[in-house]
Amino acid sequence: MKSGTGLRKESTMSENPFMFSGSLAEVDPEIRMLSDVEADRQRKKLIFIASESICPRPVREAQMTTFSNLYAEGYPALRMYEEERDELMDFARQLAFQRRYADRRYYKGTEFANFVEALAIRRAAKLFASDHTPAEAIHVNVQPMSGAMANNAVYEAFCEPGDTVMGMELTFGGHLTHGSDANRSGKRYRMVSYQPDRSGQLDYDAMKKVAIAEKPKLIIAGYSAYPWAIDWREMREVADSVGAILLADIAHPAGLVVAGLFPNPVGIVDVTTLTTHKTLCGPRGAIMLTTNPDCAELIDAAVFPGEQGGPHINTIAAKAVSFALAATDEFKELQKNVLDNAQSMAESFRKRGIEIGYGGTNSHLFLIDLRAVKTQTGKPITGEIASRLLDMVNITVNKNTIGGDENAAHPSAVRFGMTWATQRGLGPEELDRVAEWSTKLLTSAHSYSYIEATGDAGRGKLDMDLLEEVKAEVGEFIKQFPDGQDVEGSSEREGYPYWYCADEAATPTDAGGPGTIEVSGERATAFLNELSTADVQSMDEGETRQTFFLDRNGSLICRAVVARAEGPSPVRRRYIVVCPGENAGRLILWMRSVSDGYVLFDSDDIYRKVQGPVVVNNLSDGSDGAADGTDTKEIISKALSAMKETGSVTSGEQMPASGLLKKHPEQFDLIKPYFVGTAHVKRSPEHAKGKKQYKYEPKEEPAIRTCLYEEHLKLGKPRMAAFAGHEMPVWYTSIIDEHRAVRETAGLFDVSHMGVLDVRGRDACRFMDMVSSNYIVRLRPGQSIYGYLFYPDGTCVDDVLTYCISYEHYMVVFNAANIRKDLDWLSAVNTGEIIIDESRPWITPPKVEIRYLKDESHGEDMRVDVALQGPASLPTVLKLASGDRILQGRIRGIKRTEFIDCELAGLPLLLSRTGYTGEQIGYEFYIHPEQAPELWNRVLEAGEEFGVKPTGLGARDSTRTEVGLPLFGHELEGESKVNPIEAGYGPFVKLHKPFFIGRDHAVEMAENREREVCRFKTTGGMRKVNPGDAVVNVRGNQFIGNVTSCVFVDESTQVGMAAVQRRYNVEGWEIALVAKPRGKTRGFDDLTVGDKFPLAQAGIVLERFPDQNEKESE
Secondary structure (H helix, E strand, O other), rough: OOOOOOOOOOOHHHOEEEEOOHHHHHHHHHHHOOOOHHHHHHHHHHHHHHOOOOOOOHEEEEEEEHHHHHOOOOOOOOHHHHHHHHHOOHHHHHHHHHHHHHHHHHOOOHHHHHHHHHHHHHHHHHOOOOOOHHHHHOEEEEEOOOOHHHHHHHHHHHHOOOOOEEEEOHHHOOHHHHOOOOOOOHOEEEEEEEEOOOOOOOOHHHHHHHHHHHOOOOEEEOOOOOOOOOOHHHHHHHOOOOOOOEEEEOOOHHHHHOOOOOOOOOOOHHHHHEEOOOOOOOOOOOEEEEEEEEHHHHHHHHHHHHHHOOOOHHHHHHHHHHHHHOHHHHHHHHHHHHHHHHHHHHHHHHHOOOOOOHOOOOOOEEEEEHOOOOOOOOOOOHHHHHHHHHHHHHHEEEOOOOOOOOOOOOOOOOOEEEEHHHHHOOOHHHHHHHHHHHHHHHHHHHHEEEEEEEEEEEEEEOOOOOOOHHHHHHHHHOOOOOOOOOOOOOOOOOOOOOOOOOOEEEOOOOOOOOEEEEEEEEOHHHHHHEEOOOOOOOOOOOOEEEEEEEEEOOHHOOOOHEEOOOOOOOOOOEEEEEEEEHHHHHHHHHHHHHHHEOOOOOOOOOOOOOOOOOEEOOOOOOOOOOOOOOHHHHHHHHHHHHHHHOOOOOOOOOOOHHHHHHOOOOHOOOOOOOOOOHHHHHOHHHHHHHOOOOOOOOOOOEEOOOOOOHHHHHHHOOOOEEEOOEEEEEOOOHHHHHHHHHHEEEEEEEEOOOEEEEEEEHHHHHHHHHEEEEHHHHOOOOOOOEEEEEEEOOOOOEEEEEEEOOOOOEEEEEEHHHHHHHHHHHHHHHHOEEEEOOOOOOOOOOOEEEOOOHHHHHHOOOOEEEEEEEEOHHHHHHHOOOOOOHHHHHHOOOOOOOOEEEOOOOOOEEEEEEOOOOOOOEEEEEEEOHHHHHHHHHHHHHHHOOOOEEEEEEHHHHHHOOOOOOOOOOEEEEOOOOOOOOOOHHHHHOOOOOOOOOOHHHHHHHHHHOOEEEEEOOOOOOOOOOOOOOEOOOOOOOEEEEEEEEEEEOOOEEEEEEEEEEOOOOOOOEEEOOOOOOOOOOOHOOOOOOOOOOOEEEEEEOOOOOOHHHHHHO
8 A cells, every 4th residue: 555645655754854853953043042041141140039949950851751742631530649549650550440441631642641640649749748637638739830820720719709808918928819909819809918017927816807807708828028937727717717718828938848847738728829930949830739628629620621721741740750859858958958048148138237028037038128228329229120230240139019019110129039049059158248249239329210100110320340340259159159950051152242241341352453342223323422422413324433432420431433334224223433442341341331221420410321222242353243244344444544543542541521622622512412421521601602591472363263163163053262372162062061972982172273393304303302301212103202391491381292203204293372482492492592401501402394284384284183082983983994994904003192194084194092081092183274174074974873072172171180181381380380290290201311401400390399280079069169279188277289170070070180289199188179269358357247258178189190990980
């Protein structure tokens, strides 16, 4: 009989192309490379991640077996691991039963997988057996793929959605699966929390009181970042007091439990879950244990088919191996050392003045409470930044919350776990050195913060030499401790970008030869322009420029020539920097360190960062890549010639920055806004000659009608009123009715009164970044960003939206009330003749073209704004694009603040997913004014079936006020002189930028915040609350601020904003709103019957911006 089709008849199995039998390096060099560098990372780092350990080679070998090919839904026969435990490895007997009776699997071909799983079960039961709980009494499920999955199976087995569950509060060391709002557990169940007492110890009496009050169905004990052991019998009493199921999650201390160094919960609690990859030093996975047969049935059903399908038999095999290792005396000795090391290292920190969270440890981990660390600025360093800085010197820890934290992204602690370091052989003496280095780093940090959407985000910087000193010491120290993983790693990737230090950067060049450095990336131009003294920004490809690189004290690092080379794309630029060979190492290290963003480079301003990141390659010896490319050698030759002409290779000049300026003025661009060391370069008054102070002279102008005026009149009798120099519809039916339409269907707004301009030119991005508080450089075509224009004195000119059409073309939308002011200001800045920085009047922006796009002189480029806001916006816009599936797909793909250039309903326009109502779904159409009426009617026609209504500016004001959006003249500037940071919009004022107009004052605003805009709602009374009304603290009967905006959001509730003292901007704080007296008022002692008297109306402070729960309850 002929062989089947497919492989050639003469093929052998080794030649079978369908087996893909090549090595990993041959088949997938990228993954091979990543595996190699990860092995290098683990070898080069001191790893203190409490959730990690070194998985021994035999365990990893088991995980790589052919069991990974199997699918094995279900379970082995109970006989194998319950009825005949001692005869499990009697293959003849077990296979005889298998052939006759099969198993509980849904797939055949699993007879040997059954042995693996049963063996793992038997070994785990023996590991966790105790004097009071024999192995035979323990049921084990070894299939869970993770600790989270195991915990979720417990919920599935014992709880119904909505049931009450009690666990440790996350910030005090609980786990995400113990009730975090962000996790499924917190979303599906009613969670109540407990926490340690003030001494850091568990208070079982307090827990019992919580349990009795809340009646939880499930109580969870066991923690991810709490360092003390648990009294399981006390926990049992707490659970029994309310008849709750008790879950012990010992994912972290499982290895200590096995070694008898941490209390064993098995046999005391109802269910125990644990992971196998932390202190158990096994593969990634989890197991579940119980001594209750009823619980066992529920658990098995919850795991499969409840939570997962086929188990990973190869991982179960690896678990079995790790259980065998955990039963050895060597493992118990390891765990003893882990415990000793944790206590010893915690003491090493304590003796150096570092506070240990919760007072100490008797487990494998401890926390450093960073709130007590004395930094160089006196401001606390956050866990995020502490962990970054430590990792930069090859000490790897994780950030962690600690009691009192409210921001998990920037918590107040770092966690040290001892398993990995102990496996590598570190003991108390070595860990004392690590504590010394860590303390030195943390206390030397210059900590600060930026304002982000989630609150203040911690940052920190170090002196570069100190950072490199510690990095070098740690690097040399760790070579003493092999990692024992028998993984080759990659000697080819010893240096940058994977790892680098001062010694590596200072690779010697040829004798007397120059240093050659390549700098590349999207921000390479800005990086070199801000790092060096010359004008790099205006350089063309092939051009060279001589420059100086200065340090933070204005001292010379070296002279150099910068040459712009051909880049991989117009956006990703590339430069060659040639400098004296003896200075190359220092300059390379300086560039890389400043690019990373964690070293001090400005002695006056901690907030600044040089734009980056960039890639910095050392081309001097080819270690980071050869000096190849079609133009690289030519560029280097040209740069060398430029250096020789000025003798800069051999000059070796060392002088202060001002001396360099006097001798080499041609190498300084004195009008650019910033370069490192600029504060130490003394300018003469001549450098600001001809500059003048700016002054705006407002002019009265008659009200005009928008291009949609006639369309409004066709819709009945809208209430028209003058607004910002335009006749605008305030409402068509009523503000409340139209407000409701925006929230429930959609509202169509005429916002064509808004100002629209564009900025064009080669330096459009630079110009916009200089005048805007936000980071315009980050914008890509099709994206928009909100920000502020400031005068040099810090006064807010306006809040604006900037749209990136291309990197040389931006559109700016601004308030109708400020059209003339904004145009006048930006035009004046563009002349280069006015002072835009009070302390550095010589700064001059690049020239651009500014066009006001509502001016008829711009013809087809004219633009006005029409807005559609509300949940029905998307179906309405999609209907306008009916018949064009590609366009509909593009519309669905628009993310918030993004836009597309398209033709909608035959009308060319920009469609932007932006708006001013707080709606998640909303669009703005930027269209030619002559085509706006047609668009208006098309939208109303298409949206009729979805409930779209024409909506006036009254509802625009009520919807924006309801969600806390600012209005210029109310929450920005106005009578209360509110600045953007006080208004709650600090995230849009980017202090990391080295310069924007008004930046110095913005820094002062951020550092000296005494007021904040709060959002409030009335809780009683019907009197209309108005801007200017007084806000009173009910608890102290004190005046604390004034109302800035307030609107009715339904027939009886008002929501508003007020500028108040910062300490009272607390959600739930009770306030009173007192009407501003109208007309003349008498003194209290002069009151007579019939006199008018201001009334107080009750209110309560809301969260600054509504969360999803508030939105859903509207």
